[in-house]
Amino acid sequence: MTDIPKTYAPHDIEEKWYKFWRDKDYFHAADTSDKPPYSVVIPPPNITGSLHIGHALDNALQDVLIRWRRMQGYNALWMPGTDHAGIVTEIIMEKQLAAWGTSREELGREKFIERMWNWKDESRGTIIDQLEQLGCSCDWERERFTMDEGLSKAVRTAFVQLYNDGLIYRGEYMVNWCPNCQTAVSDLEVEPVEIDGNFYHINYPIKDSDALVEIATTRPETMLGDTAVAVHPEDTRYQHLIGKTAVLPILERELPIIADEYVDLEFGTGALKVTPAHDPNDYEIGQRHELEQVNILNPDGSLNENAGTKYQGMDRFECRKVLVEDLREQEYLIRIVPHPHAVGHHDRCNQIIEPYISPQWYLNVKPLAERSLEAARRGDVVFLPERETKRFYQWMENIEPWPISRQRWWGHQLPIWHCDACEELTVAVTPPSQCAHCNSKEIWQDEEVLDTWFSSGLWPFSTMGWPDETEALKTFYPTSVLVTGWDILFFWVARMIMLGLQCMDEVPFRHVYLHALVADEHGQKQSKSKGNAIDPVPTIHEYGADAFRFALVFSAAPNPYIALAESQIEAGKRFANKIWNASRLLLMHLDDFQPGQPTDLTLCDRWIRSRFNTTVETVTTCLEEFRFNDAAHTLYEFLWHEFCDWYVELIKQRLYYTDDPTAKHTAQAVASEILEGTMRMLHPIMPFITEEIWQRLPHEGESIMTAPWPQPQAAETDPKAEEAMQTIMDVIDGIRSVRGEMNVPPSSEVEIRIQAPNPETAELLTEHLEEYLPAFTRFSQISIAEHQEKPAAAAVAVISDNVIYIPLAGIIDIEKETDRLQKRLNKVLKELTGAQKTLDNPNFVDRAPEAVVQQKRTRLAELESEQEKLATNLEMLG
RNA sequence: GGGCGGGUAGCUCAGUUGGCUAGAGCGACGGCCUUACAAGCCGUAGGUCACAGGUUCAAGUCCUGUUCCGCCUACCA
Secondary structure, eight states: OTTOOSSOOHHHHHHHHHHHHHHTTTTOOOSSOSSOEEEEEOOOOBTTOOOOHHHHHHHHHHHHHHHHHHHTTOEEEEEOEEBOOHHHHHHHHHHHHHHTTOOHHHHOHHHHHHHHHHHHHHHHHHHHHHHHHHTOOOOGGGOEETTSHHHHHHHHHHHHHHHHTTOEEEEEEEEEEETTTTEEEOGGGEEEEEEEEEEEEEEEEBTTSSOEEEEEESOGGGGGGOOEEEEOTTOTTTGGGTTOEEEOTTTOOEEEEEEOTTSOSSSTTSEEEEOTTTOHHHHHHHHHHTOOOOOOBOTTSBBOGGGOTTTTTSBHHHHHHHHHHHHHHTTOEEEEEEEEEEEEEETTTOOBOEEEEEEEEEEOOHHHHHHHHHHHHHTSSEEESTHHHHHHHHHHHTOOOEEOEESOSSSOBOSEEEETTTOOEEEOSSOOSSOTTTOOSOEEEOOOEEOHHHHHTTHHHHTTTTTSOOHHHHHHOSEEEEEEEGGGIIIIIIHHHHHHHHHHSSOSEEEEEEEOEEEOTTSOBOOTTTTOOOOHHHHHHHHOHHHHHHHHHHTOOSSSEEEOOHHHHHHHHHHHHHHHHHHHHHHHTOTTOOOOOOOSOOHHHHHHHHHHHHHHHHHHHHHHTTOHHHHHHHHHIIIIIIIIIIIIHHHHIIIIIOSOHHHHHHHHHHHHHHHHHHHHHHTTTSHHHHHHHHHHSSOSSSOGGGSOOOOOOGGGOOHHHHHHHHHHHHHHHHHHHHHHHTTOOTTSOEEEEEEOOSHHHHHHHHHHHHHHGGGTOOEEEEEEESSOOOOTTEEEEEETTEEEEEEOTTTOOHHHHHHHHHHHHHHHHHHHHHHHHHHHOHHHHHHSOHHHHHHHHHHHHHHHHHHHHHHHHHHHHO
């Protein structure tokens, strides 16, 4: 037992235990079991990605829940897997190809996809390995990938169902087009970014007159696609122009001047150029007035033939520059006014999005959203923290059709076949050999792929084998809780709820816990470019997985952001070391321990058992309520500041020196029992160190992972022991405080005289203090009596109605002692006045609960006693 | 424009349905290498809980307003 290293070295044990758990198959949850089910599906990380701190938090919390429920006796499934992450992954690959001097077009679709799969196979291990390093107890034999065969079938099945229900349709509308990625994206993928733009004021001549109308635009190049000018119908400035025709500068296209209430009288010049093909509002106006749509852009963002020969082929931003110069030269340009405004950027590549009309596939989510809202309102799914419910409602209530097609290659190809013969569509789960309408063999599959979030939306049931009716689905669906960051509530959580209700007729999870995003220690978002990101892997290496996990869980308050400082991880490491060393001490004195029930329990034994019992209750409640940080905090406080600071110190006497084998045995038994139980409670947060220590302690079973979660034992709650210990600890603190403040060196032995007017207190202190005190401070002799004479030149501490005298001849400084006591007295007086005032108020006595009043009275009496004793002693100092 | 969250110790943050003396980690200061731990131990200082009202016997906690910060959402060219 003495071969335990002095400091905790995480690396030596982490790998060992993880392998042990896996070999024992503890992570696996059976499809059928007598145990009640508990299930969580992992938010699948990008298969080609690596673990960042947000993942670390997310998965640490899931592992806490899973390990805890598993210990509670649930058949706990943590379903792992990865996501193909369509566009981002493809962009990274394209960059790599460019570096190799080639491109996806050059390779062709088939070769490109082949490369993607190779890359996927190579990099899969990275993120999985990182999750393992973190200690995640995922059921690895169930690992899934969004593009594996089963999940692909699920995607096609869901698509076909939705199509047959008339919810999927194709249409040519205005979409957010990313010229860089050359695909449509949904509203959610567009991030408005404030830029320092300009307002370009331009004169449009009125046909057959010298009059001009001044318009203002932030995107002058779109004028090449203008097909009207609009004013507000009640705008007196422009009444005379309505119905007339303006002439587009440069292209000289004729533009009807129309009246539309959309136009804001106050904004700009009040006259709006209308570009139905390149602005969502103008598109609507165009629909209302049956305006022509002139598309001036190619998919790559360059200008097409409709823009005129001069501008054709230019990129849109280059065109803007040239065009503005031309307008200036031809005296159409009036002025350029700086105008900061938000412009949509693609969240995956950060390039400016263009509104663009193109044929896309849409999912009409409105009916699914209504069902989801009903389910949420009924409480079938509960959001935590509660404020997230409102966000969910708000988004669901204002939901727009979801454009689900992407003009990319990496992803699930639409299960749609076009027929060259009859031009009808065949939509099927399995590839058809002929057209369903005319039986022609001249069919080909649509080249587009689905939005990645479509397959992610099926994740809670596709991973369990849907559309097959598997045992896993029967057992584990709906899952118990989904744990993820609030930033993907709409992207992912909302879609899973909609698709879960659609495909499974039941919400995918009962609870959604939306945790914080991790920021740095100053509340700044962590990002690689800022250089303030904490990288989990080196962090685990430096501090250990347990320390890192503890820091994450300890910080996981229900806030939108966590400011995680390196110092908190450091604190986690120190905590691990504390656990290690407390265990080390105990283990060094367990050589002769024969497991068995402790017999003669002393006061402190009963106290620590009672405190442990309370801790079990608190921690369990915290976890039930997803208050992870409170759970961690409670355990930290108990283990460090109660068990280590007091209990362990108190039993050293019995462990080291006693000749009484029963006394020693009791100390050994209680201490190991408490530590063992605490390790079990701490296991979900710090799995490795707790297993290592648990294995060395007396225990039942082969792993802490499968050991039962501690149950509160009502019989061990002992308020009397807690009260008595509290009194003793207060007295000890009083003595320590005097010594500390008077700078009495720890080595010097002082005399202690305690006046305890209450006979019960006097008896308690007489019985225990002499025994307990040596663990905390040195003294030559101690006397406890109901009355004491104050020795000359003594320092004084007042604890409730007890007075502690410490004669300090030669050390004591009258002035310093006077200051010290006066300061205490002031503090007491301040609180006393307040308490007196409260109790003098008849309304308080009448209306406050009896317990609160009684509490206040007790406190007042205590304060009066302290005040009196402090005053007397001050007087004696002269 | 609409909505949400926040302002508590030098820093980062806890503070369950209003009710004991507002707490923790880190940092600061003073003292200790006491055979589990200096990644430690002991002690000390530091807060008119953003501001102004209100409800209540009682407000960091509930309500109203003001202000500052952050975020989400939205079609102002």
